[in-house]
Amino acid sequence: MSNTHRGDSPTSFFTDHYELTMVDAARKAGTADRKAVFELFARRLPTGRRYGVSAGQGRFLEGLANFRFDDEHLGFLSDHQVVSEDTLNWLAQYRFTGDIYAYAEGEPYFPYSPIMQVEATFAEAVILETYLLSVHNYDTAVASAASRMTRAAGGRPCIEMGSRRAHEEAAAAAARAAAIAGFASTSNLAAGLRYGITTAGTAAHSFTLLHDDERAAFQAQVDAMGNKTSLLVDTYDIETGIRNAVDIAGPELAFVRIDSGDLLEEAHHARRLLDDLGNTNTGIVVTSDLDEYAIAGLRSAPVDSYGVGTQLVTGSGAPTASLVYKLTTRQDANGKWVDVHKQAEGKASRGGRKYATRRYDDGVAAAEVVVASDEPQWDKHHRPLVHKVVDQGEVDTDHIGAGAVERAAARHEEAVSELPPTARRLQDGEPAIPTEFQLH
Amino acid sequence: MSNTHRGDSPTSFFTDHYELTMVDAARKAGTADRKAVFELFARRLPTGRRYGVSAGQGRFLEGLANFRFDDEHLGFLSDHQVVSEDTLNWLAQYRFTGDIYAYAEGEPYFPYSPIMQVEATFAEAVILETYLLSVHNYDTAVASAASRMTRAAGGRPCIEMGSRRAHEEAAAAAARAAAIAGFASTSNLAAGLRYGITTAGTAAHSFTLLHDDERAAFQAQVDAMGNKTSLLVDTYDIETGIRNAVDIAGPELAFVRIDSGDLLEEAHHARRLLDDLGNTNTGIVVTSDLDEYAIAGLRSAPVDSYGVGTQLVTGSGAPTASLVYKLTTRQDANGKWVDVHKQAEGKASRGGRKYATRRYDDGVAAAEVVVASDEPQWDKHHRPLVHKVVDQGEVDTDHIGAGAVERAAARHEEAVSELPPTARRLQDGEPAIPTEFQLH
Structure with missing residues (x-):
């Protein structure tokens, strides 16, 4: 089933003004093409919730193909002098050519689960920020509430x-x-x-x-x-x-x-x-x-x-999921990878590209394991959660189109059934499983 | 400024399944063409709020012109046997031909303010319900919060x-x-x-x-x-x-x-x-x-x-404004108008076509006056709030297109400045002015 009426509407203008001015400034500074990894995650679940349900990946991936700037957009940006002529030309050619890794849609998530990671040049990745967040914040908020209702x-x-x-x-x-x-x-x-x-x-x-x-x-x-x-x-x-x-x-x-x-x-x-x-x-x-x-x-x-x-x-x-999209690692002028994170009070993030699994004890989920290093060899008690969904700009069609919603629903049902019984408690409490970090 | 990317996208499928089956059933029963008045109003403001700000009228009126069913919609309705063949033909021809009266966009509202009234046949009016509510419930929720922030x-x-x-x-x-x-x-x-x-x-x-x-x-x-x-x-x-x-x-x-x-x-x-x-x-x-x-x-x-x-x-x-759209009066088989309202507990509405004004004492708003009768002669202490915005299907262009947002913003600023000082209190309390009913 195609996304009929939105099928060929551009998605690029569902964005914040500053995403484009940052691209413009980085291009002038020669930093726009540094390779970067941005990560979508939540610092916390809504107050008292035991788990969240990640959703929006399919809608985002459908919209990604239409993230392009047409003459009307370029005319607006030119008339309002938002970016330079040179960047207008870059935007006119924009197609995402990087890689994206993500949790499967319908998969439960916990604080700091790396729900989506975008690997591309800074310019290609930062420009997706607002749209990517809009889709995931709303869909995840609704799916998370819906899961509690169906339980x-x-x-x-x-x-x-x-x-x-x-x-x-x-x-x-x-x-x-x-x-x-x-x-x-x-x-x-x-x-x-x-x-x-x-x-x-x-x-x-x-x-x-x-x-x-x-x-x-x-x-x-x-x-x-x-x-x-x-x-x-x-x-x-x-x-x-x-x-x-x-x-x-x-x-x-x-x-x-x-x-x-x-x-x-x-x-x-x-x-x-x-x-x-x-x-x-x-x-x-x-x-x-x-x-x-x-x-x-x-x-x-x-x-x-x-x-x-x-x-x-x-x-x-909880009408929005409070997901954020943060730069976690990027190349320097010599191509060397540098992990980065903001140091502002109460808003810390953890640098680096992440892997994540859910660890099971006797078939019951025991921990969300987030690893910032080369991908480890997982034993049979671990279920890897991060999958490549876009390869050099090509979207894996398993996540979009006919049947994607049914597959996500089946995955949701199975994954939630494997959470410990506390997950189904409606009373306010801690996340059903802890998030364990294995950082550098 | 046109609503560029939505300019010619149909809005008719932003609707609930039952709106169409009700049209189908009423058409078969011979009641679909009874003239009717539906009213958009809120039974209450969000908890503690002193006033609300009506918004969405302009977006709705822009979308109304595109409320039509194309081949893809009709194919879906046919494939899923939602309505009869005869009603499919009616939907294919659907264009709204009735009258709509509304509060100006940006105007404050209070409990039972008749923010919008749709006068048309039952079928023409009921089919707009979901879309009309979606637009107004979201836009009004945001404008109402925004007004408190700007104050x-x-x-x-x-x-x-x-x-x-x-x-x-x-x-x-x-x-x-x-x-x-x-x-x-x-x-x-x-x-x-x-x-x-x-x-x-x-x-x-x-x-x-x-x-x-x-x-x-x-x-x-x-x-x-x-x-x-x-x-x-x-x-x-x-x-x-x-x-x-x-x-x-x-x-x-x-x-x-x-x-x-x-x-x-x-x-x-x-x-x-x-x-x-x-x-x-x-x-x-x-x-x-x-x-x-x-x-x-x-x-x-x-x-x-x-x-x-x-x-x-x-x-x-308050992420939604809790506005409802209720049938208040309709013709019977002989063309005689009958006021109607649901009697369910806690959900009473008041029947009949309404007029509304804001009454002023020394330039300060004193009451929202809602009148269910022939339109009275208003004295200089009253400002009428209900304006005809659609005449036999023709939208008054004052409410859409270039300049509509600026005009609404100016109106909002003036109308809010005329509310009593309690309106600007952030603490929970009663509506800033009472709603007075002059019913039959």
Whole structure:
């Protein structure tokens, strides 16, 4: 499934002004072509979280091919004197030709996990900074929240329906990130079209209110969509709504949706009533500002599916993943590699190109091991986490296009299942496994 | 300034699956063409906020012209059997032909302010729901946070630099919303290109780290950008950084940027040092996870400009505005208008087409007056807030294109200045003015 409507839109202007002026200055100074390694990582997880879920790699790699400057961009940069004529010519020719190493999409991450490393000239790598961060910060925030929700749901399907509470393009990305972290479907049609995610929906209160009464609305929906539909029963009175729904759709009615009230209590009432009416196969979908805590709180309720909106697309309290993109090592004038890091208070980073594995004890993850040296020989207790995804500018197609979301979802499910049980705790606490550094 | 890269991309698939199935069902039931009024409003402001700032109207109206279904969309809907053949044909012809009334972009809003009202057939109006909400919920969340920041800054310029912490398209919209709410410039080039917003930037730590030492980096930047540039002085040691910056750029140095540490203390140190070195005209820009509280906390510090990132693009704790889009009135089978509203617990809305004004006492706003009846004659103490922005499908170009952002920013500045002084309090509290209803 191609990224249809974004397929050939340039991504280069999703960037900060200073990325281009730095390229310009480095080119004039003769330092732009020094080889460099930039690293994408988080200094910490959102407060109290036990793990994060890396996401966005596939979207970034799709956009990388379109990271180019066309005449309109170059005209803007020229008119506003952002960079010199010489750098305009360089930008006109820009294509990324370096290497990129990354965690697989859907893979859990921890503080200082080297989620992505970009190896290229300084100029080629720095210019990607803003766009690379935008994609990963949003998608990772959503996937990390979504994973907690799908764990809390304990196998009951979650439906993503938060599009209306996020920027319209972010909404499609959120649906994608949610699918990677275990959501069963989305309401978002753009996500269906672009990424092949299953789309689903019920009906809105406005549909009921359009009609002369609730029965007329339910009849209209059943006439159009058949008996195996999902009816929204809380526009007026839930009990009457369920009776009307069963009366009109009959025993095949797939779901009733409840979007208000005390969901725990209403779900129990609804289940009893549905069973009393003979609709033992009709399921109950609940919606209404659910987050992972509300989902967990409904574990004992007879709920069959959760519709999750606002809290998903806003990262459930952590709307950005706070990932940073830092220069860790670069060549000097003689081609010798120099590890570098900022020394500012509270913002330390660790220099050098990294390898990373997850170490297992009896099949359970025990530590995130980050190594800044030549790649070690890993024994069978280690699972390497860093893979080459771009080779001299060529994107490994395993990470993009048809099937990429499904593969990431399968990987996420397996990798999270291997984390220790503390990972599934919703209470605030420390990361589920420690990050161990083996530095020089 | 045209919305360049989105200029002809369809917006119709930024939508929920159920919007289309509801259209399909209503068409089959013969209720799709009933005239209806949908209203965009918030039941409450984010916790503790004194006012919100409505934004997104211009982006929505630009996107409305591209709300159409092309062959790819229709193919998807057909392949996935989302709607009937007959409704596919209707979608293929879809163009909005109704009327839209709205608050001007940048206008403050309060609980139940009728920010936008869409009058059309049910089918034409309901299908816009998700897209309309996405645009307004995000842009309004950002503008509402931005307005608090620019008030806290008390006239010192704020620079928007949060692109990397938001979805890449959301970032451009955030820069636009921030400009409406008083930000002086943005780092985001897409926002510069699309909306004519002034772009600006300094340099990153990676630029300093690329070079053999800080002096080499500063020299490279000054060589490329001239002495009147902004140098980032906290990569190693701030005092040494300032001395290097002054030594290399001389008295014309425009700004030093400090991105870490105790900004209050560092700003005082930096000011004294700059003055001692003779650079009395060099300003100080501070950045580092600023929000409105941190900005207010720096009021006594010798700071000349604030760079604001994460907290801006994530709405400073309220990443979505919680705006809803509700059917308030519609015709019955005989063409008679019927006011409608959901009766669900905690989610009441008020039926009917609305007018709204802000009532003033001695030039200070005293109440938001919402009237559900024929439009009253307003006296000179009332400023009407609802304007027709789409007439039978034709968008009033005053709200889109070149100059729209500047006009919205001017309107915002004036309207906020007319709110009572409590509006500028950052502490949690009640809305600055009450919403008064004059219903039937």
